[in-house]
Amino acid sequence: MALELFNTLSGKIEPLYASDGHALRFYCCGPTVYDFGHIGNFRTFLHVDVLRRAARLNGLPLHHVMNITDVDDKIIRNAAAAGQAIGEYSARFERAFFQDMDALNIERPEEIARATENVPGMVSLIERLAAQEIAYKTEDGSWYFRINRFPGYGKLSKKDLEGMEDGARVDLDEYDKDAARDFALWKAARPEEIASQAAWDTVLGPGRPGWHIECSAMAMQYLGDSIDLHAGGEDLMFPHHENEIAQSEAATHKPFARHWFHVRFLLVEGKKMSKSEGNFFTLRDLLLKGYRASAIRFLLLSVPYRHQLNFTFDGLTESTNAVERLRTFHDRMRKQAWPENTPADHPLMELIRKGDAEFTAALNDDLNTAEARAAVFDVLRAVNTAADQGSLSRLAAEQTLALLDKFDSIFAVLEDRDAERTRDALAWAEAENRLDQVSPEVIERFGSGSLADVEIDALVAERTQAKQQRNFARADAIRKELLDKGILLEDSKQGVRWKRK
RNA sequence: GGCGCGGUACCCAAGUGGUAAGGGAGAGGUCUGCAAAACCUUUAUGCGCCGGUUCGAUCCCGGCCCGCGCCUCCA
Structure with missing residues (x-):
């Protein structure tokens, strides 16, 4: 069975394939690098990582592009407050983002696309839209997309715009747009933006690209007009992805992305994560509290991507124990010597084969990580039992190790690099004068005196x-x-x- | 108000029109100098509530209650 995935656009589970017969052309909306990444961000990237790894397991090569949004309102504001150029400000958080990705064993995409390095492509895309009068310029020098010129608007998020009245939730007075829902393609430069190098002098006039046009332009530039798969967090479905479709398809008159993959938000202790609720955690926060990177990865992956995950500290402890059990088992398989043949070989080998098949089938069924995980634990218990009884053969142990390899090619938690990751976080906290955020236990166990x-x-x-x-x-x-x-x-x-x- | 998702044991969490995976925790036991690890036993006659369809529903349909998400910057 091939890898099948739910497609937001069609509302159905569909097989994933490379339409060019070579590699899956895959675009994923990456982070806006204005701050350190939180666990919600990483839930999305972690499931995209599983998607990557599952594709590889199916022999499906990938051409995966992820953007970095390194110019936006928050970056401009924060950079200005710090007295920095936006490039200087965002580079720090981009670096931190990739360190966090590494800490969670998230693979790098084949290509990284920075918004600030791809402005010309965005400008020419806007020009193409302007030539059809779908893009229009307002008095302040900004450019907008005329939504009523794109009949398919709303097809991804299943919104019926007929029923939505202008001005209901959008402040009409703020802009001189033709319609309230028209969205910005190009934002005219304000004086302070020129000072922090957040403005480009182009044929459109001085300014910077809107958020939505970035992804349209870069996706098409790196992967072509029609791509196989487009991913992001569920919140991006509307308006971001809807706008991407509108911009791209209005310009090319071709389907933009065939398959859309959206990862649901996580809850923290039962509530949406927010700074005001006090349940907002970056990866670094958790590492400095003493939670392991592997446990965080395992927990965030244990609930399938289309379900809401309630992230709790109890859950983190459970995941820590579950990972430990897997590692102990893995060690046992590798280090103990097993007899050549045993009478119980055949049924056990059959059971391992079954577990292996179930693991793959679960993943291929819309990335059911919970079921895939269960299949491995089934084998773990049976093999441990056999090992305790002395009826585990060398061959069965090897077959088990092969299954564990397969498991880890997706879950990536068996190799214990947790101490290293925690030490890195601790070193960072020291360098940033954030030791007050570190639990005493972490300092005692991983600090210089440990x-x-x-x-x-x-x-x-x-x-x-x-x-x-x-x-x-x-x-x-x-x-x-x-x-x-x-x-x-x-x-x-x-x-x-x-x-x- | 519009659109959507979910309510399964102490906790987390799969799943199927034919009688409930897995993980964690607890209790008892085996093994061990003692531990740890591992294994065994044990924990839902029931899957939010009420109706309906069906030979049969946790799974399908309708209603209700509860929780959550999106509709605005947001992974």
């Missing part, structure tokens, strides 16, 4: 020696000492394994 791996290894060796001499009091004292510092020990026939709590 135990280095070699010190832990030395204590573990000392304890092993004490155990051999049956000096359990000393051995237990060392274990307790390490536990107090967040290091957990596990004895097994294969030796001692330690991990950070």
Whole structure:
């Protein structure tokens, strides 16, 4: 079965394919780099990441472009407040964004498109619209899109504009637009915008591109007039994506994107995340509170993308434990020696094969990550049981490892880089004088005074020696000492394994 | 007001017209010097409420209640 995805435009689940027979031409609306990314942002990018990875699992090559909006009202305002040019201001947050993406193991798209580097394409797209009188200039020098010239407007978000009256929710007095819903293509420069280098002198007049035109122009420039797939958060459906369709299709008279993918918003502790509710978290906030990057990734992926996810700290703890169980299992499969053949081989191998098939089928069914995850846990339990009974063969263990590899090619949580990620966040907090935002536990366990791996290894060796001499009091004292510092020990026939709590 | 989504065990969460996946947590047990890990047992005669269709509904239809999202910058 091939990968099938819900398409917002058609309202149906449809197979995903590359219309040019080579690579899936895929555009995803990226971040506006005016601040640090919050977990809601990353839920979207995380599911886009799963989409990428699932496509690869199906042998579908990608040409994935993501934009960076590096000029907009907030950037201009914040840059001005900081006395910086917009480029200087936004570069810092773009860097932070990619660091966060790395911390969450989110793959980079094939291409990154910055708005400020693609202004000429936006200008010429507006010119094409102006030639048809779909774009018009107002007295202040701004350009707008004439919505009533695009009959399909509303087809993505299923809005019936006939029933919407001008002025109902839009302030008509503010602009000299022809119709209230006409949206800006080009915003005339104001004096302070010229000062912060947020204005371009073009044939349209001095100004800067509107948000919507950026994505239309860049998507078509990098991927062609008609693309296979367009993605973003659910909020972008209207008006942003609707406007993109209008601009692009009005200019080319060709379908813009065949398939639209929208990721639903997450709730935090039952409410929409907002600064005023006090439930607004950046990735960095969570890392500095001591939550692991892997647990955050796993939690954000555990609920399928079309469902609302209620993000809670309890959920984060659950995910931490679930990831730990997977890692322990993965370790066991790799490190323990298994007999060549066992009587129980056949049924177990069959069960693993079934789990593998279910995993793939679940993902291909509109990226059902919850079901895919369950399939792996089913195998985990059965294989652990067999291992405990001594009936797990080398072959079955290898087959299990292959399934875990497949699982991790999507979920990407098995390799433990959490300590590294937390240390990076801690170093950043130190550099930015934000240590007051760091939990004391994180400072104790990951700060400069914390135990280095070699010190832990030395204590573990000392304890092993004490155990051999049956000096359990000393051995237990060392274990307790390490536990107090967040290091957990596990004895097994294969030796001692330690991990950070 | 318009459009849309959801209400499944203590918590999170899949799912199907034929009798409820998975994870986490709790309790009991096995193993272990003790732990940890792992495994076993256990936790929904019921899937918001009321009707209807059906041999049969948690899943289909209608109504109601509750929660949430979008309609404005927003992932």
